[in-house]
Amino acid sequence: MPEHNEHRTEDLAFAAFLRVRGYPLNRVERLQPNRADSKRAFYFELPPDKLQELKLAFVNGDLLRFYNELLGLKKL
Numbered sequence: 001m002p003e004h005n006e007h008r009t010e011d012l013a014f015a016a017f018l019r020v021r022g023y024p025l026n027r028v029e030r031l032q033p034n035r036a037d038s039k040r041a042f043y044f045e046l047p048p049d050k051l052q053e054l055k056l057a058f059v060n061g062d063l064l065r066f067y068n069e070l071l072g073l074k075k076l
Helices: 012-020 048-060 062-074
Strands: 005-009 025-030 040-046
Touching: 005 012, 012 025, 012 040, 012 048, 012 062, 040 048, 048 062
Parallel strands: none
Antiparallel strands: 005 040, 025 040
C-alpha cells in the first residue's frame, strides 16, 4: 500500500488544481478563525513522492495561467 502524507497549502489555485487532479480535500482551516474573510489552509493526502511532480505540473499547466488571468481581469 502506498504511503500518504498530509499536505497543507494556502494557495487557492494549487488547491483547485489538486481537486481537478482527483485528490480529495481532507479539511479546510481558517487561518484567523474570528474573521469571516480569513484566508484558508487546505489539507490533502498526497503520496510524498508525487508532490514535486504535482507542483511542476501546476506551474507549467494551463490552470495557473487561467487563475492569473482571472486575477488580472478583476483589477480592470
